[in-house]
Amino acid sequence: MTPRARLMPIAVLLSLGLLGTQPATAMTVIDPTNLVQNMLTAVRTLEVINNQASQLQNETQMLLNQARNLETLDINVLNRLRTTLASTERLLAEAQGLAFDVQRLDQEFTRLYPAEYKHSVSGERMAQDTRARWKQGLDGLHTAMRMQAQVAQNLTQDESVLADLVDRSQSASGALQASQATNQLLALQAKQSIQAQQLQITQNRAIALELARQAAAVEEARELRRRFMGSGTPYTPHPVQFYR
Template sequence: MKTRALSASLAVVLSVSLLAVQPVFALTVIDPTNLVQNTLTAIRTLEQINNQVQQLQNESQMLINQARNLASLDFNIVNRLRSSLARSEQLIAEAQGLAYDVRNLDREFARLYPREYAATVSGDQMYRDARERWAHTLDGLHTAMRLQAQVSWNLREDEGALADLVGQSQSATGALQAMQATNQLLALQAKQSIQAQQLQLTQDRAASLELARQAAASERAREVRRRFLGEGTPYTPHSVRFYGN
Protein backbone atom coordinates (compact mmCIF):
# COMPACT_ATOMS: atom_id res chain seq x y z
CA MET A 1 0.00 0.00 0.00
CA LYS A 2 2.79 2.41 0.85
CA THR A 3 4.53 1.55 -2.39
CA ARG A 4 1.41 2.36 -4.48
CA ALA A 5 0.87 5.69 -2.73
CA LEU A 6 4.48 6.66 -3.32
CA SER A 7 4.21 5.86 -7.00
CA ALA A 8 1.07 7.93 -7.37
CA SER A 9 2.66 10.91 -5.65
CA LEU A 10 5.71 10.64 -7.88
CA ALA A 11 3.55 10.64 -11.00
CA VAL A 12 1.76 13.77 -9.91
CA VAL A 13 5.03 15.54 -9.20
CA LEU A 14 6.43 14.56 -12.60
CA SER A 15 3.31 15.79 -14.31
CA VAL A 16 3.52 19.16 -12.65
CA SER A 17 7.20 19.41 -13.48
CA LEU A 18 6.57 18.67 -17.16
CA LEU A 19 3.93 21.36 -17.30
CA ALA A 20 6.31 23.90 -15.83
CA VAL A 21 8.98 23.11 -18.47
CA GLN A 22 6.77 24.13 -21.59
CA PRO A 23 8.60 26.75 -23.88
CA VAL A 24 7.44 30.37 -24.17
CA PHE A 25 7.02 31.78 -27.86
CA ALA A 26 8.42 35.28 -28.77
CA LEU A 27 5.84 38.03 -29.74
CA THR A 28 6.33 40.34 -32.94
CA VAL A 29 5.99 44.09 -32.43
CA ILE A 30 4.26 46.01 -35.40
CA ASP A 31 4.74 49.79 -36.00
CA PRO A 32 1.38 51.17 -37.36
CA THR A 33 2.91 54.36 -38.80
CA ASN A 34 5.53 52.45 -40.78
CA LEU A 35 2.87 50.07 -42.06
CA VAL A 36 0.70 52.98 -43.35
CA GLN A 37 3.68 54.62 -45.10
CA ASN A 38 4.65 51.38 -46.82
CA THR A 39 1.08 50.84 -47.96
CA LEU A 40 0.80 54.36 -49.41
CA THR A 41 4.13 53.93 -51.21
CA ALA A 42 2.97 50.69 -52.74
CA ILE A 43 -0.30 52.33 -53.88
CA ARG A 44 1.53 55.28 -55.50
CA THR A 45 3.94 52.94 -57.25
CA LEU A 46 1.04 50.91 -58.60
CA GLU A 47 -0.67 54.07 -59.88
CA GLN A 48 2.51 55.16 -61.66
CA ILE A 49 2.79 51.77 -63.31
CA ASN A 50 -0.85 51.93 -64.41
CA ASN A 51 -0.33 55.43 -65.84
CA GLN A 52 2.73 54.28 -67.77
CA VAL A 53 0.82 51.30 -69.13
CA GLN A 54 -2.06 53.57 -70.20
CA GLN A 55 0.37 55.98 -71.87
CA LEU A 56 1.98 53.13 -73.79
CA GLN A 57 -1.45 51.93 -74.89
CA ASN A 58 -2.37 55.43 -76.10
CA GLU A 59 0.88 55.77 -78.03
CA SER A 60 0.34 52.35 -79.57
CA GLN A 61 -3.18 53.32 -80.67
CA MET A 62 -1.80 56.58 -82.05
CA LEU A 63 0.74 54.70 -84.14
CA ILE A 64 -1.98 52.36 -85.39
CA ASN A 65 -4.13 55.32 -86.40
CA GLN A 66 -1.20 57.00 -88.14
CA ALA A 67 -0.49 53.80 -90.04
CA ARG A 68 -4.12 53.69 -91.16
CA ASN A 69 -4.10 57.33 -92.18
CA LEU A 70 -0.90 56.85 -94.17
CA ALA A 71 -2.02 53.61 -95.83
CA SER A 72 -2.30 54.07 -99.61
CA LEU A 73 -5.43 53.10 -101.52
CA ASP A 74 -4.75 49.95 -103.53
CA PHE A 75 -7.13 51.01 -106.29
CA ASN A 76 -6.49 53.25 -109.28
CA ILE A 77 -9.04 54.16 -111.93
CA VAL A 78 -6.94 56.67 -113.87
CA ASN A 79 -5.93 54.21 -116.59
CA ARG A 80 -9.57 53.33 -117.21
CA LEU A 81 -10.41 57.02 -117.58
CA ARG A 82 -7.50 57.61 -119.95
CA SER A 83 -8.52 54.66 -122.08
CA SER A 84 -12.06 55.97 -122.36
CA LEU A 85 -10.88 59.43 -123.41
CA ALA A 86 -8.42 57.91 -125.89
CA ARG A 87 -11.25 56.15 -127.71
CA SER A 88 -13.15 59.42 -128.06
CA GLU A 89 -10.04 61.26 -129.23
CA GLN A 90 -9.41 58.56 -131.82
CA LEU A 91 -12.85 59.12 -133.32
CA ILE A 92 -12.13 62.84 -133.64
CA ALA A 93 -8.73 62.10 -135.21
CA GLU A 94 -10.39 59.83 -137.77
CA ALA A 95 -12.74 62.61 -138.89
CA GLN A 96 -12.47 63.29 -142.62
CA GLY A 97 -12.88 66.54 -144.48
CA LEU A 98 -11.81 69.83 -142.98
CA ALA A 99 -8.92 69.35 -140.58
CA TYR A 100 -8.99 70.54 -136.99
CA ASP A 101 -5.62 72.21 -137.56
CA VAL A 102 -6.16 75.98 -137.81
CA ARG A 103 -3.68 76.65 -140.63
CA ASN A 104 -4.95 73.87 -142.88
CA LEU A 105 -8.53 74.76 -142.01
CA ASP A 106 -8.09 78.37 -143.11
CA ARG A 107 -6.62 77.36 -146.46
CA GLU A 108 -9.26 74.72 -147.22
CA PHE A 109 -12.11 76.93 -146.04
CA ALA A 110 -11.01 79.79 -148.30
CA ARG A 111 -10.93 77.40 -151.27
CA LEU A 112 -14.24 75.61 -150.69
CA TYR A 113 -16.29 78.40 -149.13
CA PRO A 114 -15.34 81.57 -151.06
CA ARG A 115 -17.04 84.87 -150.46
CA GLU A 116 -17.50 85.08 -154.21
CA TYR A 117 -16.44 83.09 -157.22
CA ALA A 118 -13.96 84.54 -159.67
CA ALA A 119 -14.92 84.68 -163.31
CA THR A 120 -12.08 82.29 -164.13
CA VAL A 121 -13.61 79.46 -162.08
CA SER A 122 -15.40 77.04 -164.38
CA GLY A 123 -18.84 75.66 -163.81
CA ASP A 124 -17.38 72.17 -163.46
CA GLN A 125 -15.08 73.38 -160.72
CA MET A 126 -17.97 74.96 -158.85
CA TYR A 127 -19.85 71.69 -159.12
CA ARG A 128 -16.88 69.72 -157.75
CA ASP A 129 -16.54 72.20 -154.89
CA ALA A 130 -20.22 71.85 -154.07
CA ARG A 131 -19.86 68.07 -154.07
CA GLU A 132 -16.86 68.27 -151.73
CA ARG A 133 -18.71 70.60 -149.36
CA TRP A 134 -21.61 68.17 -149.23
CA ALA A 135 -19.16 65.36 -148.39
CA HIS A 136 -17.65 67.45 -145.58
CA THR A 137 -21.07 68.10 -144.10
CA LEU A 138 -21.97 64.44 -144.26
CA ASP A 139 -18.68 63.50 -142.62
CA GLY A 140 -19.26 66.03 -139.85
CA LEU A 141 -22.64 64.51 -139.09
CA HIS A 142 -21.15 61.00 -139.20
CA THR A 143 -18.36 61.93 -136.78
CA ALA A 144 -20.84 63.53 -134.36
CA MET A 145 -23.03 60.43 -134.41
CA ARG A 146 -20.05 58.11 -133.90
CA LEU A 147 -18.90 60.13 -130.91
CA GLN A 148 -22.44 60.13 -129.51
CA ALA A 149 -22.43 56.33 -129.68
CA GLN A 150 -19.00 56.18 -128.02
CA VAL A 151 -20.05 58.56 -125.24
CA SER A 152 -23.13 56.43 -124.62
CA TRP A 153 -20.87 53.40 -124.21
CA ASN A 154 -18.46 55.32 -122.00
CA LEU A 155 -21.29 56.37 -119.69
CA ARG A 156 -22.01 52.73 -118.92
CA GLU A 157 -18.37 52.23 -118.03
CA ASP A 158 -18.45 55.39 -115.91
CA GLU A 159 -21.35 53.99 -113.90
CA GLY A 160 -19.25 50.96 -112.98
CA ALA A 161 -16.26 53.15 -112.16
CA LEU A 162 -18.42 55.37 -109.96
CA ALA A 163 -19.77 52.37 -108.05
CA ASP A 164 -16.23 51.07 -107.49
CA LEU A 165 -14.98 54.44 -106.26
CA VAL A 166 -17.90 54.93 -103.89
CA GLY A 167 -17.25 51.47 -102.46
CA GLN A 168 -13.57 52.26 -102.00
CA SER A 169 -14.40 55.58 -100.35
CA GLN A 170 -16.87 54.03 -97.91
CA SER A 171 -14.45 51.24 -96.97
CA ALA A 172 -11.42 53.54 -96.57
CA THR A 173 -9.56 52.83 -93.33
CA GLY A 174 -7.66 56.10 -93.12
CA ALA A 175 -7.53 59.71 -94.21
CA LEU A 176 -5.13 59.06 -97.10
CA GLN A 177 -7.30 56.34 -98.61
CA ALA A 178 -10.40 58.52 -98.32
CA MET A 179 -8.55 61.44 -99.92
CA GLN A 180 -7.26 59.29 -102.78
CA ALA A 181 -10.73 57.89 -103.43
CA THR A 182 -12.11 61.46 -103.47
CA ASN A 183 -9.40 62.56 -105.91
CA GLN A 184 -10.30 59.73 -108.26
CA LEU A 185 -13.96 60.70 -108.04
CA LEU A 186 -12.92 64.22 -109.08
CA ALA A 187 -10.89 62.72 -111.93
CA LEU A 188 -13.98 60.87 -113.12
CA GLN A 189 -15.95 64.11 -113.03
CA ALA A 190 -13.21 65.90 -115.01
CA LYS A 191 -13.17 63.08 -117.56
CA GLN A 192 -16.90 63.36 -118.08
CA SER A 193 -16.55 67.12 -118.51
CA ILE A 194 -13.86 66.64 -121.17
CA GLN A 195 -16.01 64.01 -122.86
CA ALA A 196 -18.96 66.41 -122.94
CA GLN A 197 -16.73 69.05 -124.53
CA GLN A 198 -15.60 66.56 -127.16
CA LEU A 199 -19.20 65.72 -127.99
CA GLN A 200 -20.17 69.38 -128.14
CA LEU A 201 -17.20 70.03 -130.40
CA THR A 202 -18.22 67.46 -132.99
CA GLN A 203 -21.86 68.53 -132.91
CA ASP A 204 -20.95 72.19 -133.37
CA ARG A 205 -18.58 71.22 -136.19
CA ALA A 206 -21.36 69.38 -138.01
CA ALA A 207 -23.71 72.34 -137.61
CA SER A 208 -21.03 74.80 -138.78
CA LEU A 209 -20.25 72.71 -141.85
CA GLU A 210 -23.91 72.67 -142.81
CA LEU A 211 -24.26 76.43 -142.37
CA ALA A 212 -21.09 77.02 -144.38
CA ARG A 213 -22.37 74.70 -147.12
CA GLN A 214 -25.62 76.64 -147.33
CA ALA A 215 -23.75 79.94 -147.57
CA ALA A 216 -21.48 78.58 -150.31
CA ALA A 217 -24.48 77.15 -152.17
CA SER A 218 -26.08 80.61 -152.16
CA GLU A 219 -22.94 82.15 -153.62
CA ARG A 220 -22.69 79.44 -156.27
CA ALA A 221 -26.33 79.99 -157.23
CA ARG A 222 -25.73 83.74 -157.52
CA GLU A 223 -22.69 83.22 -159.74
CA VAL A 224 -24.52 80.72 -161.97
CA ARG A 225 -27.42 83.13 -162.34
CA ARG A 226 -25.06 85.99 -163.17
CA ARG A 227 -23.34 83.97 -165.87
CA PHE A 228 -26.63 82.86 -167.30
CA LEU A 229 -27.95 86.40 -167.57
CA GLY A 230 -24.64 87.78 -168.82
CA GLU A 231 -23.28 91.30 -168.56
CA GLY A 232 -24.50 92.69 -171.93
CA THR A 233 -27.96 93.59 -173.10
CA PRO A 234 -30.46 91.36 -171.41
CA TYR A 235 -32.72 89.17 -173.51
CA THR A 236 -35.74 91.04 -174.94
CA PRO A 237 -38.74 88.96 -175.96
CA HIS A 238 -40.36 89.61 -179.39
CA SER A 239 -43.08 88.00 -181.42
CA VAL A 240 -42.28 85.16 -183.78
CA ARG A 241 -44.23 84.33 -186.95
CA PHE A 242 -45.02 80.71 -187.74
CA TYR A 243 -46.06 79.45 -191.18
CA GLY A 244 -45.99 82.89 -192.75
CA ASN A 245 -48.52 84.36 -190.31
Protein backbone atom coordinates in the same frame (compact mmCIF):
# COMPACT_ATOMS: atom_id res chain seq x y z
CA MET B 1 -10.35 59.24 -46.67
CA THR B 2 -6.73 59.54 -47.83
CA PRO B 3 -4.66 56.47 -48.83
CA ARG B 4 -2.51 57.04 -45.80
CA ALA B 5 -5.54 56.97 -43.48
CA ARG B 6 -6.84 53.84 -45.17
CA LEU B 7 -3.49 52.07 -44.78
CA MET B 8 -2.97 53.05 -41.12
CA PRO B 9 -5.23 50.29 -39.64
CA ILE B 10 -3.61 47.74 -41.96
CA ALA B 11 -0.18 48.73 -40.72
CA VAL B 12 -1.30 48.45 -37.09
CA LEU B 13 -2.73 44.97 -37.68
CA LEU B 14 0.44 43.88 -39.42
CA SER B 15 2.48 45.16 -36.48
CA LEU B 16 0.35 43.29 -33.95
CA GLY B 17 0.52 40.16 -36.06
CA LEU B 18 4.26 40.25 -36.14
CA LEU B 19 4.40 40.87 -32.40
CA GLY B 20 2.12 37.91 -31.73
CA THR B 21 3.97 35.42 -33.92
CA GLN B 22 7.52 36.21 -32.82
CA PRO B 23 8.96 35.16 -29.42
CA ALA B 24 9.92 37.79 -26.96
CA THR B 25 13.62 37.16 -27.45
CA ALA B 26 13.33 37.64 -31.20
CA MET B 27 10.90 40.49 -31.07
CA THR B 28 11.58 43.18 -33.67
CA VAL B 29 10.40 46.70 -33.16
CA ILE B 30 8.37 47.89 -36.17
CA ASP B 31 7.66 51.51 -36.74
CA PRO B 32 4.04 51.75 -37.96
CA THR B 33 4.66 55.17 -39.41
CA ASN B 34 7.61 53.95 -41.44
CA LEU B 35 5.59 50.95 -42.61
CA VAL B 36 2.74 53.20 -43.71
CA GLN B 37 5.15 55.46 -45.56
CA ASN B 38 6.64 52.44 -47.36
CA MET B 39 3.22 51.17 -48.33
CA LEU B 40 2.16 54.62 -49.52
CA THR B 41 5.31 54.79 -51.63
CA ALA B 42 4.48 51.39 -53.13
CA VAL B 43 0.92 52.53 -53.88
CA ARG B 44 2.19 55.71 -55.54
CA THR B 45 4.66 53.67 -57.57
CA LEU B 46 1.88 51.33 -58.63
CA GLU B 47 -0.29 54.28 -59.63
CA VAL B 48 2.55 55.73 -61.69
CA ILE B 49 3.05 52.38 -63.41
CA ASN B 50 -0.68 52.13 -64.15
CA ASN B 51 -0.72 55.67 -65.53
CA GLN B 52 2.29 54.91 -67.72
CA ALA B 53 0.64 51.71 -68.95
CA SER B 54 -2.55 53.62 -69.79
CA GLN B 55 -0.51 56.28 -71.58
CA LEU B 56 1.30 53.62 -73.58
CA GLN B 57 -2.02 52.06 -74.54
CA ASN B 58 -3.34 55.43 -75.68
CA GLU B 59 -0.21 56.12 -77.70
CA THR B 60 -0.41 52.66 -79.24
CA GLN B 61 -4.03 53.26 -80.24
CA MET B 62 -3.10 56.65 -81.64
CA LEU B 63 -0.34 55.09 -83.74
CA LEU B 64 -2.76 52.45 -84.98
CA ASN B 65 -5.23 55.14 -85.96
CA GLN B 66 -2.52 57.10 -87.74
CA ALA B 67 -1.41 53.98 -89.57
CA ARG B 68 -5.00 53.32 -90.58
CA ASN B 69 -5.35 56.89 -91.84
CA LEU B 70 -2.19 56.46 -93.92
CA GLU B 71 -3.37 53.28 -95.63
CA THR B 72 -3.72 53.80 -99.38
CA LEU B 73 -6.75 52.84 -101.44
CA ASP B 74 -6.49 49.42 -103.06
CA ILE B 75 -8.01 50.64 -106.34
CA ASN B 76 -6.85 53.13 -108.97
CA VAL B 77 -9.23 53.86 -111.83
CA LEU B 78 -7.02 56.44 -113.54
CA ASN B 79 -5.85 54.02 -116.24
CA ARG B 80 -9.43 52.95 -116.91
CA LEU B 81 -10.47 56.57 -117.29
CA ARG B 82 -7.58 57.28 -119.63
CA THR B 83 -8.49 54.29 -121.77
CA THR B 84 -12.09 55.39 -122.30
CA LEU B 85 -11.04 59.00 -122.90
CA ALA B 86 -8.45 57.87 -125.44
CA SER B 87 -11.20 56.17 -127.45
CA THR B 88 -13.00 59.47 -128.06
CA GLU B 89 -9.73 61.30 -128.69
CA ARG B 90 -8.89 58.73 -131.33
CA LEU B 91 -12.19 59.46 -133.10
CA LEU B 92 -11.34 63.15 -133.18
CA ALA B 93 -7.93 62.35 -134.65
CA GLU B 94 -9.54 60.08 -137.29
CA ALA B 95 -12.18 62.65 -138.21
CA GLN B 96 -12.29 63.26 -141.94
CA GLY B 97 -13.21 66.50 -143.60
CA LEU B 98 -12.19 69.84 -142.21
CA ALA B 99 -9.25 69.47 -139.84
CA PHE B 100 -9.47 70.43 -136.18
CA ASP B 101 -6.15 72.25 -136.58
CA VAL B 102 -6.80 76.00 -136.88
CA GLN B 103 -4.30 76.76 -139.67
CA ARG B 104 -5.33 73.83 -141.84
CA LEU B 105 -8.99 74.59 -141.26
CA ASP B 106 -8.53 78.20 -142.38
CA GLN B 107 -6.87 77.11 -145.62
CA GLU B 108 -9.47 74.48 -146.48
CA PHE B 109 -12.40 76.68 -145.49
CA THR B 110 -11.18 79.59 -147.62
CA ARG B 111 -10.82 77.28 -150.62
CA LEU B 112 -14.10 75.38 -150.33
CA TYR B 113 -16.34 78.07 -148.84
CA PRO B 114 -15.38 81.32 -150.63
CA ALA B 115 -17.22 84.48 -149.76
CA GLU B 116 -17.26 85.32 -153.48
CA TYR B 117 -16.41 83.38 -156.62
CA LYS B 118 -14.04 85.14 -158.97
CA HIS B 119 -14.76 85.38 -162.66
CA SER B 120 -11.74 83.24 -163.44
CA VAL B 121 -13.12 80.22 -161.57
CA SER B 122 -14.48 77.74 -164.06
CA GLY B 123 -17.83 76.07 -163.83
CA GLU B 124 -16.13 72.71 -163.52
CA ARG B 125 -14.16 73.96 -160.54
CA MET B 126 -17.35 75.18 -158.86
CA ALA B 127 -18.95 71.79 -159.45
CA GLN B 128 -15.95 70.09 -157.83
CA ASP B 129 -16.19 72.42 -154.85
CA THR B 130 -19.88 71.63 -154.49
CA ARG B 131 -19.09 67.93 -154.40
CA ALA B 132 -16.29 68.50 -151.87
CA ARG B 133 -18.57 70.54 -149.60
CA TRP B 134 -21.20 67.83 -149.68
CA LYS B 135 -18.51 65.30 -148.75
CA GLN B 136 -17.31 67.51 -145.90
CA GLY B 137 -20.80 67.71 -144.44
CA LEU B 138 -21.28 63.96 -144.75
CA ASP B 139 -17.97 63.32 -142.99
CA GLY B 140 -18.94 65.72 -140.22
CA LEU B 141 -22.20 63.87 -139.62
CA HIS B 142 -20.38 60.54 -139.66
CA THR B 143 -17.86 61.75 -137.07
CA ALA B 144 -20.64 63.06 -134.81
CA MET B 145 -22.51 59.76 -134.97
CA ARG B 146 -19.35 57.75 -134.28
CA MET B 147 -18.65 59.95 -131.27
CA GLN B 148 -22.19 59.43 -129.99
CA ALA B 149 -21.82 55.66 -130.30
CA GLN B 150 -18.45 55.67 -128.50
CA VAL B 151 -19.76 57.84 -125.66
CA ALA B 152 -22.68 55.45 -125.22
CA GLN B 153 -20.23 52.54 -124.91
CA ASN B 154 -18.08 54.47 -122.44
CA LEU B 155 -21.06 55.13 -120.18
CA THR B 156 -21.26 51.43 -119.35
CA GLN B 157 -17.63 51.43 -118.24
CA ASP B 158 -18.13 54.66 -116.31
CA GLU B 159 -20.96 53.08 -114.36
CA SER B 160 -18.67 50.22 -113.35
CA VAL B 161 -15.96 52.66 -112.27
CA LEU B 162 -18.47 54.69 -110.28
CA ALA B 163 -19.78 51.61 -108.48
CA ASP B 164 -16.25 50.53 -107.50
CA LEU B 165 -15.29 53.97 -106.22
CA VAL B 166 -18.46 54.41 -104.18
CA ASP B 167 -17.98 50.98 -102.62
CA ARG B 168 -14.36 51.76 -101.71
CA SER B 169 -15.30 55.18 -100.39
CA GLN B 170 -17.97 53.79 -98.08
CA SER B 171 -15.65 51.08 -96.76
CA ALA B 172 -12.61 53.35 -96.38
CA SER B 173 -10.77 52.64 -93.14
CA GLY B 174 -8.91 55.93 -92.91
CA ALA B 175 -8.81 59.53 -94.05
CA LEU B 176 -6.29 58.86 -96.85
CA GLN B 177 -8.42 56.16 -98.43
CA ALA B 178 -11.51 58.39 -98.27
CA SER B 179 -9.55 61.28 -99.79
CA GLN B 180 -8.17 59.12 -102.59
CA ALA B 181 -11.63 57.76 -103.37
CA THR B 182 -12.98 61.31 -103.51
CA ASN B 183 -10.16 62.42 -105.83
CA GLN B 184 -10.85 59.53 -108.19
CA LEU B 185 -14.55 60.35 -108.20
CA LEU B 186 -13.63 63.91 -109.19
CA ALA B 187 -11.39 62.49 -111.92
CA LEU B 188 -14.34 60.48 -113.25
CA GLN B 189 -16.46 63.62 -113.27
CA ALA B 190 -13.75 65.57 -115.11
CA LYS B 191 -13.38 62.78 -117.67
CA GLN B 192 -17.11 62.76 -118.36
CA SER B 193 -17.06 66.54 -118.71
CA ILE B 194 -14.24 66.34 -121.28
CA GLN B 195 -16.10 63.58 -123.12
CA ALA B 196 -19.26 65.69 -123.22
CA GLN B 197 -17.27 68.61 -124.65
CA GLN B 198 -15.81 66.35 -127.34
CA LEU B 199 -19.29 65.15 -128.27
CA GLN B 200 -20.58 68.71 -128.42
CA ILE B 201 -17.64 69.72 -130.61
CA THR B 202 -18.38 67.04 -133.21
CA GLN B 203 -22.10 67.82 -133.23
CA ASN B 204 -21.56 71.57 -133.57
CA ARG B 205 -18.98 70.89 -136.30
CA ALA B 206 -21.53 68.95 -138.33
CA ILE B 207 -24.04 71.79 -137.93
CA ALA B 208 -21.45 74.41 -138.88
CA LEU B 209 -20.46 72.45 -141.99
CA GLU B 210 -24.08 72.32 -143.16
CA LEU B 211 -24.57 76.05 -142.59
CA ALA B 212 -21.34 76.81 -144.43
CA ARG B 213 -22.42 74.56 -147.31
CA GLN B 214 -25.71 76.44 -147.59
CA ALA B 215 -23.94 79.81 -147.61
CA ALA B 216 -21.50 78.61 -150.30
CA ALA B 217 -24.41 77.26 -152.36
CA VAL B 218 -26.05 80.70 -152.31
CA GLU B 219 -22.85 82.35 -153.56
CA GLU B 220 -22.40 79.70 -156.24
CA ALA B 221 -25.98 80.16 -157.44
CA ARG B 222 -25.48 83.93 -157.61
CA GLU B 223 -22.34 83.54 -159.73
CA LEU B 224 -23.98 81.01 -162.05
CA ARG B 225 -26.96 83.32 -162.52
CA ARG B 226 -24.67 86.24 -163.30
CA ARG B 227 -22.82 84.19 -165.89
CA PHE B 228 -26.06 83.00 -167.44
CA MET B 229 -27.45 86.49 -167.70
CA GLY B 230 -24.17 87.87 -169.03
CA SER B 231 -22.86 91.40 -168.86
CA GLY B 232 -24.34 92.71 -172.17
CA THR B 233 -27.72 94.13 -172.97
CA PRO B 234 -30.40 91.72 -171.90
CA TYR B 235 -32.90 90.46 -174.44
CA THR B 236 -35.99 92.62 -174.87
CA PRO B 237 -39.03 91.38 -176.77
CA HIS B 238 -40.30 93.33 -179.78
CA PRO B 239 -43.01 92.58 -182.35
CA VAL B 240 -42.03 90.67 -185.46
CA GLN B 241 -44.06 90.72 -188.76
CA PHE B 242 -44.03 87.42 -190.61
CA TYR B 243 -46.49 88.33 -193.39
CA ARG B 244 -46.88 91.54 -195.30
